[in-house]
Amino acid sequence: MKNFVTFIVLVVAVLIGTKIIVDKRNQGTTKCDKTSPDNDCTARSSTTDKKECAPIPEKMTNGEITCTDSNMEGSTCKFQCTKHNFHLHPSSSSESTCLPSGKWSNLIPCCVEPCPPHLLMDMAILVHRNNYDDFVTINAVAADLLPQLKIGQGGLHYARMYFSGKIHEPRILFEDSVKMTSEEVLHKVTHELNFNNTEDGRVNIGAALRYVKDNVFGVEGDRPDIPNVLFVSTDSNSDDDVAAPAKALRDAGVLINAVFYESEGIVPNDQMLLDITGNQRLITKRAKNHPISYYQKLNENFFKYSCYATCQNYV
CATH class of the missing domain: 3.40.50.410 (von Willebrand factor, type A domain)
Known part of the structure; x- marks a missing residue:
């Protein structure tokens, strides 16, 4: 009987220890239902602030710019020229993405006539x-x-x-x-x-x-x-x-x-x-x-x- 009681105590201790470990592992990762007043998501989850790249010009002379999320990390901006005979320079920079390093993946281009001969x-x-x-x-x-x-x-x-x-x-x-x-x-x-x-x-x-x-x-x-x-x-x-x-x-x-x-x-x-x-x-x-x-x-x-x-x- 004494041995049986000892066994039960050990089993309970293991189960309690396992629950403590699982709870610790889940801290900060438990998914929250932010619509529920009973859930305190602020305390149980963490977010990482996005980095910003250098600001993208609001307008592009002789062209246009469209970005998915302004100059924030992960945003991709696309560039195109709208005036006849104007081309992007550098030509490889038709789009650029704001990287986690805070830098754009490509140079921000402009729209110019072919260079050379048009060196403005x-x-x-x-x-x-x-x-x-x-x-x-x-x-x-x-x-x-x-x-x-x-x-x-x-x-x-x-x-x-x-x-x-x-x-x-x-x-x-x-x-x-x-x-x-x-x-x-x-x-x-x-x-x-x-x-x-x-x-x-x-x-x-x-x-x-x-x-x-x-x-x-x-x-x-x-x-x-x-x-x-x-x-x-x-x-x-x-x-x-x-x-x-x-x-x-x-x-x-x-x-x-x-x-x-x-x-x-x-x-x-x-x-x-x-x-x-x-x-x-x-x-x-x-x-x-x-x-x-x-x-x-x-x-x-x-x-x-x-x-x-x-x-x-x-x-």
């Missing part, structure tokens, strides 16, 4: 070269690039200047390029914009930046609703301060890229390049004596970046 941008280029052979090569780059672009309404407004101690004449400004055909612009770049350094041998990138701010951006031919982009291409470090004029341009909304072409005996000043661009990602340093195939590759990369920048300033 106000672009200025500042060029300095100590070496004449490099000057000839950079003209070859222009000869390859410019015929692929539409210059004028619906396309590129283009400015190009060579400098050393000061900006050289002649030069092309936005107001000039919009009155010329692409062929005329190319001829001026390759035949009239001459290689010429000032006698004092100075390279004043800061002065060149101030010239661009006062005479290129914000004046005739510069469109207020189109991205402003400046490329500073040099093979020398600056003899004057670049930080203040570069910041003034960036504060005015100009995206500045710096390309440093290494030359014999000149080590690029990394801080100077960062002062110009304000962003390490916008600095490119190239070793001396690249073959022309390199410049062709540079042109390809230029279009990948620049065609997207026709939609927005992209960094």
